Amino acid sequence: MDNLKERVTIYEVAKASGVSLATVSRVINNQGNVTPQTRQRVEATIARLGYKPSGLAQALAKNKSTNIGVVIPSANYVYISNLLHGITEVAKEKGFVLSLFVTSHSKKDALSVVDKVITSHVDGAIVFDDELDADDFEKLSSYYVPIIVINNNIQSERIGSITFGYEHNLVRILNNHFEKDNVKRPVFLHVHNCGQLLTRTEAAFVRACEAANREYRIFNVDDSYTRTYADFIGYFKDHRNGYFVAYRDSIAAAIVNAATDSGLKVPQDVEVVSLIGTKYANITRPTLSSMHINMSDVGARAMYMLIELMNHELKQKTYKFESEYTKRDSTKE
Amino acid sequence: MDNLKERVTIYEVAKASGVSLATVSRVINNQGNVTPQTRQRVEATIARLGYKPSGLAQALAKNKSTNIGVVIPSANYVYISNLLHGITEVAKEKGFVLSLFVTSHSKKDALSVVDKVITSHVDGAIVFDDELDADDFEKLSSYYVPIIVINNNIQSERIGSITFGYEHNLVRILNNHFEKDNVKRPVFLHVHNCGQLLTRTEAAFVRACEAANREYRIFNVDDSYTRTYADFIGYFKDHRNGYFVAYRDSIAAAIVNAATDSGLKVPQDVEVVSLIGTKYANITRPTLSSMHINMSDVGARAMYMLIELMNHELKQKTYKFESEYTKRDSTKE
DNA sequence: TTGTAAGCGTTATCAG
DNA sequence: CTGATAACGCTTACAA
Numbered sequence: 001m002d003n004l005k006e007r008v009t010i011y012e013v014a015k016a017s018g019v020s021l022a023t024v025s026r027v028i029n030n031q032g033n034v035t036p037q038t039r040q041r042v043e044a045t046i047a048r049l050g051y052k053p054s055g056l057a058q059a060l061a062k063n064k065s066t067n068i069g070v071v072i073p074s075a076n077y078v079y080i081s082n083l084l085h086g087i088t089e090v091a092k093e094k095g096f097v098l099s100l101f102v103t104s105h106s107k108k109d110a111l112s113v114v115d116k117v118i119t120s121h122v123d124g125a126i127v128f129d130d131e132l133d134a135d136d137f138e139k140l141s142s143y144y145v146p147i148i149v150i151n152n153n154i155q156s157e158r159i160g161s162i163t164f165g166y167e168h169n170l171v172r173i174l175n176n177h178f179e180k181d182n183v184k185r186p187v188f189l190h191v192h193n194c195g196q197l198l199t200r201t202e203a204a205f206v207r208a209c210e211a212a213n214r215e216y217r218i219f220n221v222d223d224s225y226t227r228t229y230a231d232f233i234g235y236f237k238d239h240r241n242g243y244f245v246a247y248r249d250s251i252a253a254a255i256v257n258a259a260t261d262s263g264l265k266v267p268q269d270v271e272v273v274s275l276i277g278t279k280y281a282n283i284t285r286p287t288l289s290s291m292h293i294n295m296s297d298v299g300a301r302a303m304y305m306l307i308e309l310m311n312h313e314l315k316q317k318t319y320k321f322e323s324e325y326t327k328r329d330s331t332k333e
Numbered sequence: 334m335d336n337l338k339e340r341v342t343i344y345e346v347a348k349a350s351g352v353s354l355a356t357v358s359r360v361i362n363n364q365g366n367v368t369p370q371t372r373q374r375v376e377a378t379i380a381r382l383g384y385k386p387s388g389l390a391q392a393l394a395k396n397k398s399t400n401i402g403v404v405i406p407s408a409n410y411v412y413i414s415n416l417l418h419g420i421t422e423v424a425k426e427k428g429f430v431l432s433l434f435v436t437s438h439s440k441k442d443a444l445s446v447v448d449k450v451i452t453s454h455v456d457g458a459i460v461f462d463d464e465l466d467a468d469d470f471e472k473l474s475s476y477y478v479p480i481i482v483i484n485n486n487i488q489s490e491r492i493g494s495i496t497f498g499y500e501h502n503l504v505r506i507l508n509n510h511f512e513k514d515n516v517k518r519p520v521f522l523h524v525h526n527c528g529q530l531l532t533r534t535e536a537a538f539v540r541a542c543e544a545a546n547r548e549y550r551i552f553n554v555d556d557s558y559t560r561t562y563a564d565f566i567g568y569f570k571d572h573r574n575g576y577f578v579a580y581r582d583s584i585a586a587a588i589v590n591a592a593t594d595s596g597l598k599v600p601q602d603v604e605v606v607s608l609i610g611t612k613y614a615n616i617t618r619p620t621l622s623s624m625h626i627n628m629s630d631v632g633a634r635a636m637y638m639l640i641e642l643m644n645h646e647l648k649q650k651t652y653k654f655e656s657e658y659t660k661r662d663s664t665k666e
Numbered sequence: 667t668t669g670t671a672a673g674c675g676t677t678a679t680c681a682g
Numbered sequence: 683c684t685g686a687t688a689a690c691g692c693t694t695a696c697a698a
Contacts, residue, residue, distance in 0.1 A: 007476065009675055020685045025677060033683055052476065055452045056393045057675030060690045065389065067432075075421050076629070081414035088408050088435040097453060098433040099400075102421040119388045120430060143340065143385065225616055253616045260618070283558060283586045285593070285618045296409070342691055353669045358693060366667055390691035393674045 008051040017045040028053055059121065068306065069117045069125035069145075071101045073195070078249070078278045079295045080128070083150075086299025087126060094307060096123075105193045107131045118143045124310050126150065126302045130195025146309040148302045151197055153318060160305045160314055162298060164197065165322040166275060167204035169291055170245070173273060173325060174208040176333050177243060184243040184271065186216045189255075191223045191247050198247055201275055205245055225250040232258035240264060244272045249280045252288050256330055260286075271331040286329035293321045341384040350378040361386055392454065401639065402450045402458035402478075404434045406528070411582075411611045412628045413461070416483075419632020420459060427640060429456075438526045440464045451476045457643050459483065459635045463528025479642040481635045484530055486651060493638045493647055495631060497530065498655040499608060500537035502624055503578070506606060506658060507541040509666050510576060517576040517604065519549045522588075524556045524580050531580055534608055538578055558583040565591035574602045576664075582613045585621050589663055593619075604664040619662035626654045 014024045019042060026034050027042040034042075045051075059065035070087060072080050091098050099120055103110045110131035117125055117140065125140070128150040141147055141158045149161045174186065188205045191198060202218070209216035221228045232255050241264070246252035252274035259270040266272065266286050274281055277290030298321055308314035327333060347357045352375060359367050360375040367375075378384075392398035403420060405413050424431050432453055436443045443464035450458055450473065458473065461483040474480055474491045482494045507519065521538045524531060535551070542549035554561045565588050574597070579585035585607035592603040599605070599619050607614055610623025631654055641647035660666060 007675090011675075021676080022678085022685060022687095023683085026684090029677080035683065038683080050475070052448065052451045054393075054454055054675050056389055056398065056454045057690090058677075060387075060389045060393055060692090061675080061677040063677095063690070070433075074418065075414050076418040078411060078414070081408050081411070081417075084414075084433075085407065085409040088433065092435060092437075097449065100403075100417075100421065100431040100433050102425060104425075115385065116430065118385045121387055121389045142383070225612060250612070250616065257616070257618065279558060279583070280613060280616070283583065283590070283613070284616055285590065340691090344691075354692080355669060355671095355694080356667085359668090362693080368667065371667080387691050390674090391693075393676090394691080394693040396674070 007054065008049045010051070010053065013042065013045050013049060013051050016049060017042045065121050065123050066096050067099050067120065067122045068096045068303075069099045069101060069120060069122035069127075071103060071113055071117065071125060071127040071129050073103050073105055073129055075100075075102060078280065079276050082278070082295035083128065083299040083302075086296035086301075087303050088299075089296075090300045090303035094303070096303075103129050103131065105131070105195075111136065114140050118145065124148075124306045126299075126306055130197065146306060148306045148309065150298065150302060151195075155317070158309065160309050160317045161319075162302055162305070163318065163320045164293055165320055166197065166201050166291055166293075169323050169325050170201055170204050170273075170275070171208045173333070174205065174245075175212065177271070177331075178208075178212045178214060180333060181243070182214075184241050186214060186243045187245070188216065188218050189221050189228075189244060189246045189251055190218050191221060191251065194223065194247060201245075201247075221251060223248075223251070225254045228254035229258050233262060236262035236264060236270075241269045242271075244270070246272060246274050248276050249274045249278050249284070249288060249290065252290070252330065253280070253284045256284065256286060256288065266330055267332045273331055277326065281326070281328065289326065289328045289331040291323040291325050293323050297321070340387065341382045343384070343386065346375065346378050346382060346384050349382060350375045398454050398456050399429050400432050400453065400455045401429045401636075402432045402434060402453060402455035402460075404436060404446055404450065404458060404460040404462050406436050406438055406462055408433075408435060411613065412609050415611070415628035416461065416632040416635075419629035419634075420636050421632075422629075423633045423636035423640075427636070429636075436462050436464065438464070438528075444469065447473050451478065457481075457639045459632075459639055463530065479639060481639045481642065483631065483635060484528075488650075491642065493642050493650045494652075495635055495638070496651065496653045497626055498653055499530065499534050499624055499626075502656050502658050503534055503537050503606075503608070504541045506624075506666070507538065507578075508545065510604070510664075511541075511545045511547060513666060514576070515547075517574050519547060519576045520578070521549065521551050522554050522561075522577060522579045522584055523551050524554060524584065527556065527580060531608075534578075534580075554584060556581075556584070558587045561587035562591050566595060569595035569597060569603075573597060575604070577603070577605045579605060579607050581609050582607045582611050582617070582621060582623065585623070585663065586613070586617045589617065589619060589621065599663055600665045606664055610659065614659070614661065622659065622661045622664040624656040624658050626656050630654070 010024050014021045101113045103113050124146040126148045137154050147159045153163050154161050244255050252272045255272050264270050274288045274290035277292035281288040281290040343357050347354045434446045436446050457479040459481045470487050480492045486496050487494050585605045588605050597603050607621045607623035610625035614621040614623040
């Protein structure tokens, strides 16, 4: 590994332009106190030698890396790539580089990621991970890394949080449904290992059903369109209706497609609501009624909050994104 | 900004455990030549003080950062998030941290990203960007950063490339179509600013049409489901058939849905092929015939190639991923 | 086995 | 306005 070996250093630039390190540094950092001529000369040598400052050395000396750590459970979901998109846009605008950390749904893994983030020396972090709890964030925070936690309400000195409002909306939709229909059995589709958001909405679902005195079911499904589709092709052989609450668009689409392909009518026989809606809710046919939070906005907001937090000027430490329900063709209401 | 100020340093660990810096360093790096007792003592202090080495200082001293730069045009497309997923999985397995750089479709932007990558002091980079050309890569490479270029065949000492095979497949499909059908006019949907891959396949489309002596059209569409859908609702008012080649699933879906919603039959009246297929090709109804390359595999392969390149042991510097065509319900063939 | 000291490429605090 | 020189936190010969 000799990849960084022969970099041009500030020292060579100084020598080549007949000034000291300090002067070159001033030029690089656009500080005053440099004669236009000197500046020009130095800039010329910089260009000629193709000198690029080492971010590493700068960070070490300045005690500031302009790196932001981003922790996500996987890069493979549409709503997470939307989140990432929002984060990257603001990061670029504000001149930060993002370090990406992926946790993959296990507590142990998540903890080792926390260590990595600390070691990485980031100036701040945005964490979207269900495995970590208040203590873990406290630990991370104790290393003086300001954090914005997404989907987890943490109250602490150097931590800001963004939360999502799905439960209230879901309960409202369910009650509305119960009023008009007392035939279809409500079914919640539980995806294994999908974190607290799912758990919380599932609990809300159960509460709503029990309050309305409706018999409900919880199904375990795989987090895969193909397998869920296959499962429901089987299911619809002897169940000819239902009201389904799915975690993701792809799960919801699996049910809708399985129902349609089994000769059932959506939404007359089968109704499906998707919890985490994306633009695909609008593309599938029938279109999917879904709840939606603009994850790109969430990402952007997280970055803005983090920047304020790093500057000690974040006033409102908690921000709640309320989901929006859009009735489409997969439900009657 | 005092976020990194009060970090525990190796020096404090040394003092607290009554040894020298060097010994602590040896313990951290799991080097031999340390008495079990000493090691234990040091490890205890490390745990007690909550010491985490500074990746920055380590990188500077070792001339090696274990950071990989990843350059992408946007985080907002499904196939790019798939790519990212493949990269992250291997990166995690091999202990690399990823630095994410987003270029957003402009040459100037792309160049400034190259500078940032150099400054970032990454050990290597994976670049998926259409704006950059051989010279730009040569420049990046001249800073001793090994690169894997995706979707651009670059031949150079410290550069490896991964290319995509869409054209051959597209021509085959078109010819096949021309044989069976000489009514539907072939139409290529040009998305503005979508890079060389689109340009190349478009050229292949034109060649195939001309070779078959078929009249064709190139349409400009927005890179947006909603707008393309609206455009085609208009279009299908006075055009009642067509054979469309779309760049992405979402564009293809827009046409299929617009056709269906205009009372046209897919694939009898309107046929649509999607170039860059994703799992959504299977979810929409009718399903979309599409070409497909598993981008997650591409990402993983890119990381493996990069690691070999960094170790000077990459033999085959170019790897081509051939697309796979899957006929689904949006075409007859 | 352990310690000393010279880097790594910058910035920042002084004098001049 | 410019130049020494000491940090920044760590690694790594070289000595001991």
